[in-house]
Structure formats: C-alpha cells, structure tokens
Amino acid sequence: MRIALRELRRRPGRFGVATAALAVLALLLLFLGGLLDGLTAGSTGAVRAQERDGFVLSTSARDSFFRSRVTPEVRARVEAVPGVSQVSGFGLTFGSAKIDGTDTDVGVAGYETGSSVLPSPPAPGEAYADERLEQAGVKVGGSVQLGPATPIKIVGFVKDTRYLQNSLLWVNLDTWRSTTRQIRPESTVGDEIVQALTFDVARGSNITNVTAAIDAATGGATSTLSSDDAVNATPGVASQNSVFTLIIVTTLLVAALVVSLFFAFLTLERVPIYGVLKAIGSSSRQLFLGVLVQSMVVSIIAFAIGLAVVAPLAISAPSGLPFALSANRIFITIGGLGSAAILGGLVSLRRVIKIDPAAAIGGGT
Amino acid sequence: MTTDSTSGRSAETLFLALKEMRRARTRFALLSAAVGLLVFLILFQQSLLDGLVTQFIGAIRAQDAQVLVLSRDAKGDLEGSRVSLDDLATVGAVDGVSDFGRLNVGGYTISTDTSRADADPKLRLLDASVWGYDLGGLGGPKTLVDGVRPTQPNEILAPTDFEDKGLRLGSTVRIEPGDIELTIVGRTKDLVYGVRPALFMSWETVARAAAARNPDAAEIAPTAFVLQPGPGVSPKTLVERVNAAVPNVQALTRGDAADNAPVVASVSTTFSTIINLLRFVVLLTCGLFFLILTAQKTSTLTVLRAMGAKSSTLVEALLIQVVMVVVAGSVLACMLQALVSIPLKSVGVTLDFASALATTGVVLVLALVGTALGAIRRIVKIDPVAATGLQGASS
Amino acid sequence: MSTRVAKRQAAPKHEFAAELIDVRKVYGSGETETVALDSATLHVRSDEIVALIGPSGSGKTTLLSIAGGLLTPTSGQVVIGGIDITSASPKELTEFRRTMVGFVFQSVNLVPFLTARENLLVVDEIAGRRGDSVKRANALLESLGLSHRADNQPGKLSGGERQRVAIGRALMNEPTLVLFDEPTSALDTKLGEQVMELIHHEMHERGTAAVVITHDTRMTHYADRTVHIVDGRLDANS
Numbered sequence: 001m002r003i004a005l006r007e008l009r010r011r012p013g014r015f016g017v018a019t020a021a022l023a024v025l026a027l028l029l030l031f032l033g034g035l036l037d038g039l040t041a042g043s044t045g046a047v048r049a050q051e052r053d054g055f056v057l058s059t060s061a062r063d064s065f066f067r068s069r070v071t072p073e074v075r076a077r078v079e080a081v082p083g084v085s086q087v088s089g090f091g092l093t094f095g096s097a098k099i100d101g102t103d104t105d106v107g108v109a110g111y112e113t114g115s116s117v118l119p120s121p122p123a124p125g126e127a128y129a130d131e132r133l134e135q136a137g138v139k140v141g142g143s144v145q146l147g148p149a150t151p152i153k154i155v156g157f158v159k160d161t162r163y164l165q166n167s168l169l170w171v172n173l174d175t176w177r178s179t180t181r182q183i184r185p186e187s188t189v190g191d192e193i194v195q196a197l198t199f200d201v202a203r204g205s206n207i208t209n210v211t212a213a214i215d216a217a218t219g220g221a222t223s224t225l226s227s228d229d230a231v232n233a234t235p236g237v238a239s240q241n242s243v244f245t246l247i248i249v250t251t252l253l254v255a256a257l258v259v260s261l262f263f264a265f266l267t268l269e270r271v272p273i274y275g276v277l278k279a280i281g282s283s284s285r286q287l288f289l290g291v292l293v294q295s296m297v298v299s300i301i302a303f304a305i306g307l308a309v310v311a312p313l314a315i316s317a318p319s320g321l322p323f324a325l326s327a328n329r330i331f332i333t334i335g336g337l338g339s340a341a342i343l344g345g346l347v348s349l350r351r352v353i354k355i356d357p358a359a360a361i362g363g364g365t
Numbered sequence: 366m367t368t369d370s371t372s373g374r375s376a377e378t379l380f381l382a383l384k385e386m387r388r389a390r391t392r393f394a395l396l397s398a399a400v401g402l403l404v405f406l407i408l409f410q411q412s413l414l415d416g417l418v419t420q421f422i423g424a425i426r427a428q429d430a431q432v433l434v435l436s437r438d439a440k441g442d443l444e445g446s447r448v449s450l451d452d453l454a455t456v457g458a459v460d461g462v463s464d465f466g467r468l469n470v471g472g473y474t475i476s477t478d479t480s481r482a483d484a485d486p487k488l489r490l491l492d493a494s495v496w497g498y499d500l501g502g503l504g505g506p507k508t509l510v511d512g513v514r515p516t517q518p519n520e521i522l523a524p525t526d527f528e529d530k531g532l533r534l535g536s537t538v539r540i541e542p543g544d545i546e547l548t549i550v551g552r553t554k555d556l557v558y559g560v561r562p563a564l565f566m567s568w569e570t571v572a573r574a575a576a577a578r579n580p581d582a583a584e585i586a587p588t589a590f591v592l593q594p595g596p597g598v599s600p601k602t603l604v605e606r607v608n609a610a611v612p613n614v615q616a617l618t619r620g621d622a623a624d625n626a627p628v629v630a631s632v633s634t635t636f637s638t639i640i641n642l643l644r645f646v647v648l649l650t651c652g653l654f655f656l657i658l659t660a661q662k663t664s665t666l667t668v669l670r671a672m673g674a675k676s677s678t679l680v681e682a683l684l685i686q687v688v689m690v691v692v693a694g695s696v697l698a699c700m701l702q703a704l705v706s707i708p709l710k711s712v713g714v715t716l717d718f719a720s721a722l723a724t725t726g727v728v729l730v731l732a733l734v735g736t737a738l739g740a741i742r743r744i745v746k747i748d749p750v751a752a753t754g755l756q757g758a759s760s
Numbered sequence: 761m762s763t764r765v766a767k768r769q770a771a772p773k774h775e776f777a778a779e780l781i782d783v784r785k786v787y788g789s790g791e792t793e794t795v796a797l798d799s800a801t802l803h804v805r806s807d808e809i810v811a812l813i814g815p816s817g818s819g820k821t822t823l824l825s826i827a828g829g830l831l832t833p834t835s836g837q838v839v840i841g842g843i844d845i846t847s848a849s850p851k852e853l854t855e856f857r858r859t860m861v862g863f864v865f866q867s868v869n870l871v872p873f874l875t876a877r878e879n880l881l882v883v884d885e886i887a888g889r890r891g892d893s894v895k896r897a898n899a900l901l902e903s904l905g906l907s908h909r910a911d912n913q914p915g916k917l918s919g920g921e922r923q924r925v926a927i928g929r930a931l932m933n934e935p936t937l938v939l940f941d942e943p944t945s946a947l948d949t950k951l952g953e954q955v956m957e958l959i960h961h962e963m964h965e966r967g968t969a970a971v972v973i974t975h976d977t978r979m980t981h982y983a984d985r986t987v988h989i990v991d992g993r994l995d996a997n998s
Contacts, residue, residue, distance in 0.1 A: 002885055003871065010873040010913070021649040024642050031639070066490075103445070184474070187490070239712055243413065246705065250402055250409075257399035258650055264392050265657040272868045279830060279865075280929070281858025282886045283851075320631045347395070357857075358830040360865055361821050361941050 004290030008297055015294075018262040019302050025255045026299075026306030026337060029248060033329040034314065036244040038322035039165075043240075044231045045130070046092065046163035051115035052198040053207055055090075055230045056214060059223045061195075063233040065092045066187070068195045074218055078197055081217045083205030088112035089194035091176050094166055095146035095183040100137035106146055109161075109168045110176025113198065118170060122155050127169035131157045136167075144169060149182035164235065165322070252336045259295050259344025267291065267348040271355055278357035288352045292345045299341035303334050378678055382685040389658070393690060396654050400694030400728065403647050405701040407640050407724050409714065412702070414636040416713015421632075422623040423524075423555035424496060424563035429507040430466070430591030431600040433622045434607060437615045441625030443470055444559070447586045452611055456590050459610050461603045463595035466503035467587040469571050470558070471495050473578070474541045477531030489531050494558040495540070497571030497585075504591045505565055512551030515566060522565040523549045524556035532562060543577030545570065592616070647728050651690070652735025655683060659740040664752075666744065671752035679744050687732050695725040774842040777937045777969030778804040778827050783836030785822050785992075796822040797833070798992040804937070807967040809960065811974055811983035819992040820973050821941065827971060828861050828939045829853040841936035858887045862930030862938040867946060869926035870914045876925045877901060877910040883932035900928040903965075904958065920951040924958060931962065938963065940972040944979060956982040 008015060047055070056078055061068030070089070079087045091110040096103055108127070114120040119128060129138055134157045138144060143151035152169055161168055171179070173194065181188045189195070201210050211224040225233060232238055267274075274287055307330070314325035386393045419426075425433070425443065434456055439446035450467075457465040477489040498504030500515055510525050512534050523532045532538070538547045547566065556563045575585045594603040600618040607616035617625065624630070659666070666679060703716045785797040797819045804810050804827075814820045825831040826838055829845055830853075838846050841860050848856060857863075870879045880897040884890070901910050904924045914922050923943060930938045940959065944952030960982045963970045972983060980986045988995040 003874065003882060006878070007873050017649055017653045021646050021653070024646050024649070028639060028642055035635075239709075243709065243712055247406060247409065250406055254399055254402045254406070254646070257395055257402065258646075261392060261395045261399065261650070261654060262657075264395065265654075265661065269661060273871055276863075276865060276868055277871075277882075277886070278854070279828070279857060279863050280883060280886065281854055281933075283854055286886065318631075320628075321635065347391070358825050360863070360868070361825050361828075361830065 001286070001289050001293055004293040005297070008294060014266075015298055018258060019298050019305075021258050022255055022299060022302030022337070023305035023309075025251055025258070026303045026333065027309050028251055028306075029255075029333045029336065030306055030310040030325065030329070031313070031323075032244060032248055032251070033333055034310065034323045034325045035321075036240065036248075037326055037329055038317075038324040039240055040231075040237055041160060041324050042162050042165045042322045043237055044163070044234050045160040046109055046168055047227065047230050047234065049115060049117040049158065049161040050090070050111065050113070050198055051117065052086075052088075052113075052227055053201040054199050054211055054214075054224055054226050056197040056199065056222050056224045057195070059221060061223070063223065063225065063230075064235070065090075065195050066094075069189065070194050070197055070222070072192045074221060075194075075197060077217050078199070078214055078222070081210070081213050083202050083210045083213065085200045085202045086113060087197050087199045089173055089196075090198050091173065091180070091189065091195040092163060092168075093176065093180040093184055093187060094164075095149070095179075097144050097146045099133065099144070102136075104133075104136060105166045106133070106144060107163060107166045107168045108146060108152070108176055108179045109163070109170050110173040110194070111170060111198075112173060117161065118158055119156065121170070121172035124172060124175050125150065125153060126155045127152045127171045127175070128156045128158045128161075129154045129169050130161045130167040131159050132162065132167045133157070133169075146179060147183040149179045152179070248336075252340050255299075255337060256340035256343040259299070259341050260347035261344075263291055263295055263345055263348045264351075267351050271351075272360070274352065274355045275357055275360035278355060279360040284353045284355075287355075288345075288349055291348050291352065292342060295341040295345040296338060299337045300334070303337050374678060375681075378681045379685060381678075382682040382689075385662075385682075386686060386689070392654070392658070393686070396650070397690050397693040398697065399650055400647060400690055400732070401697030401701070402694075403643050403650075404695050404698035404724060404728055407643050407728075408698055408702045408716075408721055409705065410636055410640060410643075411720055411724070412706075412714045412717065413712065414633065415717075415720075417632055418623075418629050419555050419713065420557055420560045421629050422558065422626045424494065424558040424565075425619060425623045425626075427506045427553060427556050427563075428468075428496070428498075428504055428565075428591070428619075430468075430503050430593055431619050432592040432594065432603050432607070432616055433468075433619060434590040434592060434611075434614050434616045435588075435622070437613050439615070441615070441617065441622070442627055443588060443622065446588050448588070448590055448614060450587065452614060453587070453590060455611050456592065456607060456614065459592075459603070459607050461595050461598035461606055462592050463598075464503050464593040466499050466591045467568065468504045468589045468591050469495075469497040469568065469585055470588040471497075471571070471575065472559070472561070473574060475564070476539045476541055478533070478536050478538075490541070491530055492561050494561045494563040495571055495574065496558075496563055496565045497568045498565065498591070500567045503593055506553045506556060509551045509553050512549070515550055518567045518570045519545075519547050520550040520566070521547045521570075522551045522553065522556065524562045525552045525554050527562050530562070538564070540574045540577070543574065545574055545577065590614075644727065644731055648731040648735040650735075651687065651732035652739045655687065655736045656739030656743065659683070659743050663743070663747065667747050667749060667752045670747050670749040676745055676747070680741055683736065683740055683744065684733070687736050688729065691725065691729045691732050695721065695728070698724075773806045773967075775806060776803050776839070777806045777808070777841060778802065778971070779837070779839040780823070780827060781837040781839075783823075783826060783833045783838060785819075785826065785831065786834045795992050797826070799836075800989075800992070800994050802827075802987065802994060804969050804971060806936070806969055807964065808985060809963050809970045809972065809983045811972050811980045811986045812989060813974060813977065813980065813986060814989035815975070818989045820989050822992075823989065823994075824939050824941060824971060824973055827937065828863060829856045859933060860936050862933065862935040864923070864926045864930045864938065864940045864943050866942045869929065870922060872914055875911045875913055876906055876917065876921075876928075879914075879925055880929050880932045883929060887933060889933075897928075897932065900931055901925075903962065904928050919947055920954060923947065923955050927955075927959065927962060931966065931968070934966075935968060938968055938970045940970060940974075942973055942975070944974065944976065949978070952976070952979065 057068040058070060089112050092107060094107040097106040111121055138154055140154055143153045145151040177189055201207050207226045214224045215222050313323055317323040435446035436448050473493055473495045475491050475493045477491050506522060515521055534549055534552055536549055572585050575582055594600050604616040604618055699716060699721050706714045706716055780800055780802040783797055783800045787794045787796060800823060812820050826833050845856055877897050881893050884893040901907050906924055909917060909921055944955050956979050
C-alpha cells in the first residue's frame with residue numbers, strides 16, 4: 001500500500017490525464033447537484049419554512065394548494081383528531097408586481113403560525129418578504145403592489161421561502177384573502193376558508209397514523225400529507241429529481257468506467273513487476289489494495305479540483321441561476337465518486353489475481 | 366494491379382485493427398461503454414434543453430411569420446414589447462415585405478372543458494398565453510395536427526398534449542373574467558409560451574378579453590408586428606432593412622426571437638456548458654486510451670515498421686478502431702435514449718435521429734483529435750531501427 | 761505450519777538448505793505431455809553455492825521455480841530449510857517465499873519508482889515486519905557498496921548497481937536460500953565477474969545457500985559446485 005502512495009508521489013504525471021477527466025466529471029456532478037438542490041429549494045421553500053409536520057388539503061385538489069379548499073367544518077374535525085396539535089390555516093396566491101420597474105412574479109402567502117424561519121403573522125396590510133425581493137430592490141418600510149391590489153407594506157425579510165421559483169409575501173390570512181380577491185377574483189375564498197391546514201403531530205404519535213386518522217375523520221374529504229410528501233408533491237419537484245438523478249448516476253458510471261479503463265491499462269503494464277512482487281511473497285490482496293488506494297486518491301484529488309472550480313458559483317451565483325451547494329450534496333458526491341473509484345478498480349482484480357509469480361522467472365525484457 | 370494491393374492493404378489494416386480489439390476485448394468494451402454513456406448524456410441533455418426551450422418559446426417557432434418586429438426597449442423579450450399601430454404602415458411599406466400583420470400576446474386565466482356538464486369550472490382553471498392575430502392573415506401557426514383554422518371570432522387554436530387539462534378538439538374554453546366562450550377548432554404541436562399553453566384566436570376576441578379584464582383600457586396595442594419576406598428576400602435582409610428604416614422598433618428573425626427570450630438564453634448557456642464539458646471528457650478519455658494502448662505496444666509497432674509496414678497503415682488501423690468505438694458507443698447511447706424517452710416523454714425527452722447523428726459526428730471528431738494529439742504522434746515518431754537494439758537491462 | 765514460526769523455532773541450521781528428491785514436473789497429458797523435470801534429485805548444503813548449467817529448455821528454470829516455491833512438482837518431495845513444501849497451498853507458498861527464499865531475476869527486479877533503499881524496505885513491508893528495517897537495509901546496502909546510491913531510483917543506477925540492489929533485496933528477509941536466474945546475462949564480462957564475485961562473497965559471509973542458473977561456463981568457478989541439467993535430468997553429481 002505504501003508502494004502505491006509512493007508511486008503517486010513519484011510519478012504524478014502518469015495519473016494526470018485520468019485525474020483531469022475525473023475532475024471534469026466531479027465538477028459536473030457538483031454543478032448538477034447544486035442546480036437540482038437550488039431548483040428544489042426555490043420550489044419548496046414555502047413548504048419547508050413553515051416547519052410543520054403535515055399539510056391537509058381537499059381531496060379534489062390533487063395535492064395542489066391552488067385547487068384546494070378547506071372549510072371551518074373540516075377544520076374543526078381535523079382539530080378533533082387525537083395526535084394533532086397546533087392546526088393553522090394556509091393559503092397561496094400568485095400574482096405579478098412591478099419591482100424597480102420590472103415585472104416580477106410575486107405571490108402572497110397567508111399563514112397563522114410562525115416558525116424558526118417565519119415570525120408570527122404581521123399586522124393586516126403588512127408582510128415579511130422573501131429575501132430575493134430585497135435583492136431585487138425592495139426595502140423594509142417600502143411597499144409592494146400586486147396588480148391592482150392594495151399595496152402591502154414590507155416589515156422584514158425571510159430566507160428560503162419561495163414557492164415554484166416565485167418570491168412570496170408572507171401575510172396574515174385576512175390580507176391574503178383581500179389581496180386574492182383583488183388580483184384573482186376567480187380564486188377568491190370566503191372568510192374563514194383557507195386552501196390548506198398545517199399541523200404538528202403531538203408527542204407520542206407518528207405522522208403516518210395521524211395523516212390516516214385525519215382523512216378518516218373527514219370522511220375522505222381531505223388528503224393529508226406529511227411535510228416530506230408535500231415537498232415531493234410540489235409540481236415539478238419529482239420529475240426534476242428523477243431527471244437529474246438519472247444524469248448524476250450516469251455521470252458516476254462514466255467516472256467508474258474512466259477509472260476502470262485507466263487502471264486496466266496500468267495493471268497490464270505492471271504485470272512483470274507484480275510478478276516479481278508476488279514471487280518475493282506479496283499477496284494478490286496486497287497488490288489489489290494498492291490499486292484501490294491509488295484509485296481513491298486520484299478520485300479525491302479530482303473531487304478537490306472540481307470543488308475548487310464550483311466553489312465560486314456556490315458563493316455568488318448569477319441571479320438567474322438556481323444554485324445551492326449544500327454540505328449534504330458535497331458528501332453525496334464524494335461518496336459517489338469514491339464508490340465509482342472502487343468499482344472501477346475492481347475491474348483490475350481478476351488480472352491481479354491471475355498473475356503467476358512463476359512467470360517472473362525467465363521472463364525477459 | 367494497384368487497386369488489388371490497395372484493397373489488400375485495407376483488408377490487412379482492418380484485420381490488424383480487429384485482431385487487436387479482440388485481444389483487448391475488455392478494454393475496448395469499457396471505452397465503448399464510456400463513450401456510449403457520454404454520448405447518451407449529451408443526447409439526453411440536448412433533448413431536455415430542446416424540450417425546455419420549446420416550453421418557453423414554442424409558439425414563436427410555431428407561428429408562420431419569419432420576421433417579428435418588437436419595440437426596441439423590449440430588448441428581444443416578446444412579453445415586454447408594445448409597438449405602436451402608427452408604425453404598422455411604415456413597417457409594412459419596407460421594401461421586401463410581402464405580407465404583414467399584428468400580434469398581441471398576453472397572459473390570461475382560462476377555464477377549460479366547460480362544455481362538459483359535470484365539469485366544475487373552478488377546478489379547471491388554467492394559466493394560458495393568448496395570441497391574437499388577424500384571422501386568415503399572418504401570425505397563425507404554420508401547420509395543424511388536427512382540425513381546421515378558425516374563421517369566426519369564437520374559434521381558437523390550441524396545443525396538442527393538453528387533453529388532460531381539458532384542451533381537446535371541439536371542447537369549450539372560457540376566458541376569465543367575462544363571458545367569452547370559445548371553441549377549439551384546431552390544434553398543433555408545441556403551441557406553448559412561457560410554460561403555458563398558447564391559444565391563437567382573432568384579434569377582436571383578444572380585444573374583448575382585455576376590455577373585460579380592464580374596462581378602462583383603451584384600444585389594445587400590438588405586442589409585435591409580423592412580417593413575411595417576399596421572394597428572393599431573406600429574413601435576415603428584411604430584418605436589416607426594417608431596423609434601418611423604422612426607429613423605436615427591433616426586427617428579429619423568427620429564430621432569433623425564439624433564442625433571445627431571456628430564460629432561454631440562460632438555460633441554453635447552462636446546458637451548453639455542461640455539454641461542452643462532456644465533450645471534453647470524451648476527448649480526454651479517447652485520447653488517453655489510445656495513447657496508452659499505443660505506448661504499450663510500441664515494441665510490436667517498431668517491429669512491424671522494421672518489417673516494412675508504413676506509418677500510414679498503422680495510423681489507419683488506429684483510426685478504424687476509433688471509428689468503431691465511437692459508432693458502438695453511439696448505438697448504445699441511442700438505445701439508452703430510446704429507453705428513457707418512454708417514461709420521460711412528458712419532460713420532452715425523445716430520440717431525435719438528426720441530433721444523434723450530429724452528436725456522433727462531433728464526438729467522432731473529438732475522439733480523432735484526442736487520438737491525433739497522443740497516439741498518432743507516437744506512431745509517427747517510431748524509428749524502425751530501434752527494433753534491432755537490445756533493450757537496456759530494465760531495473 | 762507457518763514457516764515464520766518454523767524458522768524461529770529451528771535453532772540449529774539444517775544440514776541442507778534445499779532437498780529436491782525425485783522431483784518430476786509434467787505439463788499436459790497424453791499426446792501433449794511435456795516432461796520439464798524428470799526425477800531430479802538435488803541436495804544443496806546450507807552454505808553452498810550451486811551453479812546450475814544447461815541449455816535453454818533443459819528444465820533449469822523449472823527446477824529453480826520448484827525450489828523457490830513458485831511451482832508445485834507433479835511428484836517427488838521438496839524440502840527447503842527443513843520445511844516440506846511439496847503439497848503446500850498457494851497461500852502457504854506465498855508465506856514461504858516471504859520468509860525463506862530470496863530471488864534475483866534476470867531482468868525485471870526492482871520497482872522503478874522506488875529508491876534502492878526503498879526496494880529493500882518493500883520486502884519488510886510485504887511481510888508486515890516492522891522495527892529495524894531501515895537499519896538492516898542500510899547495512900545491506902553498505903556491504904554491497906551502495907550506500908552512496910541508496911536514494912537513487914533504478915533509472916539513475918547502472919546495470920551493475922541495479923543487480924547489486926536486487927541482490928540486497930533478495931537478502932533482506934534473511935533467507936535460507938537465494939535463487940539467481942541468469943544474474944549476469946545482461947551484463948558485460950567484467951561487470952558479470954564483479955557481480956559473481958559479490959554473490960560469492962555475500963552468500964559465504966552470511967552462510968546463505970544459493971542456486972545460480974547460468975549458461976556461462978566462465979562464471980562457474982565462483983560456485984562451490986556445478987550441476988548440469990539436460991532434458992530435465994540432472995547429472996550424477998548432485
């Protein structure tokens with residue numbers, strides 16, 4: 001194994017091109033992963049920011065907030081379900097506002113309960129705005145007017161609260177209703193009615209049982225989702241996930257193939273010296289471990305290069321690009337590359353085992 | 366006589382190439398697999414990009430005018446463009462215009478499938494892009510997949526693939542707010558704009574819809590003018606002439622109008638970067654593979670050269686291998702693309718043979734460049750006299 | 761039985777470093793049967809240098825391989841340093857080679873990217889033996905006259921120096937028997953003589969047995985005894 005490391009140190013050039021190819025692949029993996037995470041975050045911020053255990057929508061809505069309607073009667077039934085705590089109303093309407101002269105997609109979200117991200121609902125006519133709007137030029141104390149609606153005064157900013165890539169103004173339910181009436185009259189809801197309910201699960205209960213219990217209690221009028229399921233049900237998220245995952249997995253396979261190819265050649269070249277080493281008592285296991293060590297080191301270096309190139313993007317992505325590099329994504333990527341390295345190295349195992357030390361004798365050249 | 370020896374040599378070269386590939390079966394298989402997956406990634410993402418771009422500007426490409434005229438301050442963005450009717454005559458009078466018309470593009474909420482008795486309109490609300498043009502004139506879709514073109518103000522054209530959203534041939538659609546009831550009489554592919562279905566209808570109908578939404582509005586202004594160049598005049602030429610003749614406007618070819626849409630530009634750049642990186646990996650991988658392959662058989666090659674084989678023969682054998690690897694990889698890529706296009710059709714993934722062919726060509730060139738930089742140079746540098754020298758006692 | 765354990769337990773040295781008794785090595789069967797070694801019997805005393813001479817195809821390589829635990833005989837008995845390896849498993853043979861024998865091959869010996877010293881240290885790394893490796897390696901290099909070249913990689917060493925490093929590497933695990941496969945065939949006469957002189961000196965100084973394959977009759981006077989092999993058969997003088 002130490003031989004393997006020494007070869008890397010003494011002959012770095014021979015590993016150069018393979019490392020370069022892997023570095024580009026590592027870069028792609030991090031970039032694509034960051035895009036996926038950025039897109040998902042921008043689509044699901046509103047759901048996650050509320051930090052609730054579950055969401056209750058009407059069954060006919062088919063998991064869409066916009067199509068959902070929850071009446072006070074249904075709400076009462078939900079609140080009565082054992083294991084349910086802190087039921088709150090929620091509603092979401094999309095519109096458009098002129099920010100700094102530019103038409104911007106802005107929505108309004110009505111809520112009742114705050115979280116670690118969202119303060120308690122502001123006074124009527126006021127809103128906490130997603131920080132993207134601050135970047136677009138909105139200031140605390142200023143106001144945002146959606147279409148012909150009454151302007152809403154901004155009293156603060158909150159992070160990561162967007163929905164379907166739209167920035168949201170977080171308001172109390174009454175403000176949400178009145179704004180909706182003005183910009184989307186066809187979507188108006190009566191007082192007391194909301195699009196969805198959010199809730200927490202009381203200590204000792206589990207979310208799966210509670211969601212089933214809620215739907216049973218409302219006689220099937222509601223379709224209840226855990227927070228994770230609500231995130232996944234967000235339009236586009238599931239399909240984005242599968243598309244990106246397909247690309248990422250394929251890219252990892254390419255990395256494994258590049259490693260396998262490169263080390264297949266290397267191993268072939270080393271057959272004579274491996275023969276000598278086996279003759280003086282080295283086991284196949286020791287030799288193969290050396291191969292694995294080298295493939296891992298090469299992958300790690302390639303990853304470091306890829307990370308270095310992507311890092312500037314992570315720090316300051318151009319405003320149009322949904323990009324977010326999380327520690328989780330970094331770990332997944334390095335794990336994937338490491339696995340690809342091992343998989344690629346395995347291709348050489350058979351040849352290493354087959355090397356006959358007896359061939360070292362009389363083997364000329 | 367010469368023909369015989371040439372074909373004899375070609376057969377020999379092919380024989381050399383194939384023999385080696387059989388000997389190094391695993392390695393060639395691994396390389397073909399790597400190239401195949403890389404080509405697949407390129408095809409897949411190209412397809413995604415095309416699907417995505419179509420979602421944003423499909424309607425622009427679908428309509429029949431080859432030149433669009435937007436307001437200059439719109440900076441190529443159709444949504445933000447408003448041209449003045451006063452300019453219509455001037456634009457139409459520019460030399461080379463064989464037909465011209467006006468276009469209004471706006472976003473509306475519609476309720477769909479209101480012809481079905483059991484349908485609850487509230488549940489069938491849809492965001493749509495509404496395109497108004499002069500029926501029978503310029504600005505409508507080039508072709509139809511089914512149905513007929515509208516002749517009445519209450520007849521409209523809709524995109525295919527939206528059946529589940531209620532847009533079917535013969536079904537009724539209502540623009541909200543108001544009582545404007547419309548019937549879909551014809552449909553065509555990719556009639557989408559800004560990720561919303563684009564409905565094409567008469568200018569008068571759009572004017573009514575705008576008035577219903579905002580009674581105080583004056584007459585609606587066109588979003589853009591549409592022009593058709595006459596015989597012998599290219600769209601580009603017409604674009605230049607219009608830009609020179611009329612201030613305040615910006616003429617664009619249909620293709621440019623599509624490509625310049627703001628989201629399209631940034632999405633295209635992102636994908637292009639990724640695809641170029643993938644191409645670079647192809648170059649590196651093929652280049653490295655064939656370089657090492659060549660380096661490891663240098664002694665064999667040297668002996669062959671000493672025996673009288675020409676450098677060009679050895680290079681030819683190498684090139685045959687490169688071509689075979691790329692072709693094998695591309696076949697694999699097409700199979701994979703066809704496979705994933707089944708579940709992912711909704712995202713726009715399809716196997717487009719023209720695109721596959723083009724990508725194969727590019728990849729082949731890259732593989733050849735990589736090989737030229739490494740392996741071919743090495744072959745050419747071989748000096749046959751080295752075959753006679755004793756190898757220095759190695760270590 | 762673990763050869764390492766056996767070595768430590770064996771207090772006095774055995775009279776014979778190597779005993780090959782009636783060893784046969786046959787390849788193939790029926791029509792294609794090749795007899796590489798035919799009833800070869802060879803006894804090598806514990807401090808003896810035996811030169812093994814024969815034309816190519818005579819079976820000398822097979823004999824060396826069997827003595828070194830690289831090949832298993834078809835029949836007969838192989839006892840090295842008192843340890844019977846006739847029916848040892850490949851794993852046991854690997855361990856045997858780690859501890860009991862050393863090899864000097866004809867051409868490829870050294871790892872190209874390791875220094876002379878590191879090529880010796882590799883032996884201990886393979887055996888998992890820690891402790892005084894560096895000291896022993898330095899001592900070996902010094903007695904071989906290579907102290908000043910210890911940090912050079914093989915590419916920077918002359919042919920003769922490389923061969924000396926190979927000899928040092930073969931002695932690193934303090935073997936009972938060192939096997940040389942044509943150690944001087946790639947060297948000119950003068951260098952070849954120097955290497956043979958060195959082999960003679962180092963083997964005798966350590967009391968290590970050696971079998972040296974050579975086809976060069978000029979070198980045989982450095983050995984204590986010469987054995988001829990033709991068509992798989994040894995001459996009577998074994």
